Amino acid sequence: MRPQIMKIFENMRNDNALSIQSAKKNGLKVVGMFCAYAPQELVLAAGAIPVSLCGTRHEPIAAAEKVLPRNLCPLIKSSFGFALTDTCPYFRASDFIIAETTCDGKKKMFELLGEIKPVHVMHLPQGTDRNGALQWWLEELYLLKVRLEENLGVTISTDNLRSAIKVCNRERKALKELHELNRHDPAPMTGLDMLTTIFVKGFNVDKEEGTALINQLAEEVRDIAARGISPFANGAPRILLTGCPVGIGSEKVVRLLEECGGSVVCFESCSGIKVMEYLVDEDEHRDPMEAIAERYLRIPCSCMSPNKGRLELLGRLIDDYRVDGVVDLTWQACHTYIVEDELVRRYVRDNFGLPYLQLETDYSTSDIEQLKTRISAFLEMLSGSCSS
Amino acid sequence: MITVGIDVGSSTTKAVLLNGSDWCWVIRPTGCSPRQAGREALEELLGRAGLKREEVTCMVGTGYGRISLPFIDKAVTEITCHARGAHHLLQGIDMVVDIGGQDSKVILTDGQGNVVDFAMNDKCAAGTGRFLEVIAAALGADVSELADLARGAEPVQISSMCTVFAESEVISLLAQGVEKGRIIAGIHRAVALRVATMAERLGKGELILFTGGVAKNEGVREYLSRELGRKAVVTPESQLAGALGAALLAREKAGLSRRERGC
Numbered sequence: 053m054r055p056q057i058m059k060i061f062e063n064m065r066n067d068n069a070l071s072i073q074s075a076k077k078n079g080l081k082v083v084g085m086f087c088a089y090a091p092q093e094l095v096l097a098a099g100a101i102p103v104s105l106c107g108t109r110h111e112p113i114a115a116a117e118k119v120l121p122r123n124l125c126p127l128i129k130s131s132f133g134f135a136l137t138d139t140c141p142y143f144r145a146s147d148f149i150i151a152e153t154t155c156d157g158k159k160k161m162f163e164l165l166g167e168i169k170p171v172h173v174m175h176l177p178q179g180t181d182r183n184g185a186l187q188w189w190l191e192e193l194y195l196l197k198v199r200l201e202e203n204l205g206v207t208i209s210t211d212n213l214r215s216a217i218k219v220c221n222r223e224r225k226a227l228k229e230l231h232e233l234n235r236h237d238p239a240p241m242t243g244l245d246m247l248t249t250i251f252v253k254g255f256n257v258d259k260e261e262g263t264a265l266i267n268q269l270a271e272e273v274r275d276i277a278a279r280g281i282s283p284f285a286n287g288a289p290r291i292l293l294t295g296c297p298v299g300i301g302s303e304k305v306v307r308l309l310e311e312c313g314g315s316v317v318c319f320e321s322c323s324g325i326k327v328m329e330y331l332v333d334e335d336e337h338r339d340p341m342e343a344i345a346e347r348y349l350r351i352p353c354s355c356m357s358p359n360k361g362r363l364e365l366l367g368r369l370i371d372d373y374r375v376d377g378v379v380d381l382t383w384q385a386c387h388t389y390i391v392e393d394e395l396v397r398r399y400v401r402d403n404f405g406l407p408y409l410q411l412e413t414d415y416s417t418s419d420i421e422q423l424k425t426r427i428s429a430f431l432e433m434l435s436g437s438c439s440s
Numbered sequence: 441m442i443t444v445g446i447d448v449g450s451s452t453t454k455a456v457l458l459n460g461s462d463w464c465w466v467i468r469p470t471g472c473s474p475r476q477a478g479r480e481a482l483e484e485l486l487g488r489a490g491l492k493r494e495e496v497t498c499m500v501g502t503g504y505g506r507i508s509l510p511f512i513d514k515a516v517t518e519i520t521c522h523a524r525g526a527h528h529l530l531q532g533i534d535m536v537v538d539i540g541g542q543d544s545k546v547i548l549t550d551g552q553g554n555v556v557d558f559a560m561n562d563k564c565a566a567g568t569g570r571f572l573e574v575i576a577a578a579l580g581a582d583v584s585e586l587a588d589l590a591r592g593a594e595p596v597q598i599s600s601m602c603t604v605f606a607e608s609e610v611i612s613l614l615a616q617g618v619e620k621g622r623i624i625a626g627i628h629r630a631v632a633l634r635v636a637t638m639a640e641r642l643g644k645g646e647l648i649l650f651t652g653g654v655a656k657n658e659g660v661r662e663y664l665s666r667e668l669g670r671k672a673v674v675t676p677e678s679q680l681a682g683a684l685g686a687a688l689l690a691r692e693k694a695g696l697s698r699r700e701r702g703c
Binding site (some may be wrong): 407408421422425426428429430433436 | 504516518519520543554555556557558560569
């Protein structure tokens with residue numbers, strides 16, 4: 053049984069494109085962001101609408117390859133291709149863009165993107181285990197604040213920051229509560245529906261409304277779970293998906309995992325748990341900028357060295373969601389995630405003895421059959437060769 | 441109980457009929473229609489065994505063409521089937537190295553025919569049977585002659601594993617006057633090295649069965665044993681491991697209760 057409200061989420065990316073346009077007509081500013089490190093609180097406190105620009109579709113890649121090298125990750129090419137071809141309504145609506153130095157490919161692409169729109173690139177520290185890392189990031193946040201104020205012609209007040217922190221925390225808590233409903237065995241919601249819900253939150257015009265809708269969905273899913281209903285067959289292997297970000301358009305591995313009989317119960321990626329797990333400290337006695345800086349630096353991305361937080365998080369999720377296997381999805385030429393795969397593989401094997409599958413692919417459909425063989429074989433391995 | 445396993449590979453289709461401890465098989469080229477190849481292999485197999493379709497209790501399809509077989513009861517991946525078939529061919533094996541027409545894979549098993557881990561090549565045909573065919577054509581030879589041509593030759597270094605680039609590398613080596621046998625030996629070693637690297641990542645197997653069409657090539661076989669540091673065993677039925685595994689799985693499946701097996 054599929055939650056009724058999923059229909060709204062399914063159409064949200066398109067519906068909200070229209071809402072964004074009317075919001076702009078009413079004088080609201082739009083700020084585009086590429087990654088989970090972009091501090092949304094600052095954008096909200098500036099009275100602007102934060103939207104996600106991370107490219108998840110294959111279509112604009114060919115156009116991007118006229119400028120960028122082919123052997124670059126599809127996420128970078130897709131993001132840049134949308135900008136080049138002017139086919140993303142959210143990119144078009146953006147008055148200002150926040151980017152980060154997460155990886156070499158992205159930071160150089162952003163230089164080219166700056167020729168199309170005003171882009172501010174935040175410099176992330178290389179890791180979080182040095183004394184100066186937090187201070188560095190805090191200064192980057194202050195610099196972003198100045199740039200936002202200049203570009204949008206506003207002043208970001210401490211009061212507005214504090215209320216933006218609360219708004220973002222509420223959204224994170226709502227998403228996490230929903231995601232945790234798939235701790236139920238069998239899972240009440242498909243991974244694909246979960247991914248859709250998380251994905252479209254990046255296109256909300258009004259975060260409070262979006263959060264209310266997520267809470268409404270959670271209510272429905274809670275009821276489905278309570279009745280013991282599940283979209284999966286009994287004993288469907290429970291999968292944790294980790295690795296590179298996935299969105300609608302680049303969901304082929306999630307789709308294949310579930311078509312072949314698996315149940316994706318947990319997304320450990322910046323399109324999943326990583327955006328919900330960590331809250332900004334709401335303590336009124338603290339400097340809100342410092343609290344925001346602290347929260348974002350906790351995100352365990354493979355661009356950080358070392359990135360022990362990812363392993364700790366994975367360990368917790370494997371237990372909490374009682375998973376049967378771990379799938380690490382890496383986009384071609386995403387060096388940090390592909391290299392880190394070895395550490396994740398060892399961690400999962402040595403500490404949990406769980407079956408582990410690494411998949412390296414892009415956004416195209418050319419390897420669907422090969423992926424299907426790997427995924428089916430993995431699921432056959434998990435469920436005993438006769439019940440796949 | 442009589443069961444059938446059909447392995448529709450990219451270049452050949454293998455079918456095995458299992459009746460108690462007896463089994464018979466057919467091997468035929470897949471051609472351009474995997475569905476037709478599967479059907480014809482089945483008909484030929486039934487003809488050879490003197491049996492009717494209705495006398496077969498359960499049929500399992502495998503290989504890349506498994507999805508195009510309308511008459512099977514169940515499709516199982518070649519990875520699971522190879523592990524099961526290899527265990528039947530050689531008790532106690534814990535690793536299968538399979539190099540087929542368009543892919544190569546290494547399967548680590550628990551010694552009982554169950555998959556523990558596996559690795560497969562990417563979507564290209566580097567280091568597979570197709571790769572050997574292309575190289576053979578560039579050298580004006582048939583793929584079945586490669587092992588004889590390379591016997592005893594000192595292998596030349598082949599740096600590219602891409603089918604397209606390796607072909608041009610071979611042509612330039614020929615232009616430089618390098619002896620054919622040395623080039624082929626180099627190609628054999630390169631194929632073995634590539635799959636051995638894959639095996640290395642999974643962990644070392646103690647008893648390794650080498651399957652797939654390329655296992656018939658003695659040159660690749662020798663280099664593979666050398667690179668793996670232990671003998672890669674080949675049995676006369678190596679090429680049938682997938683189809684045999686499918687027939688064995690069909691038997692296990694038919695042995696389950698009707699409700700559970702759903703076939």
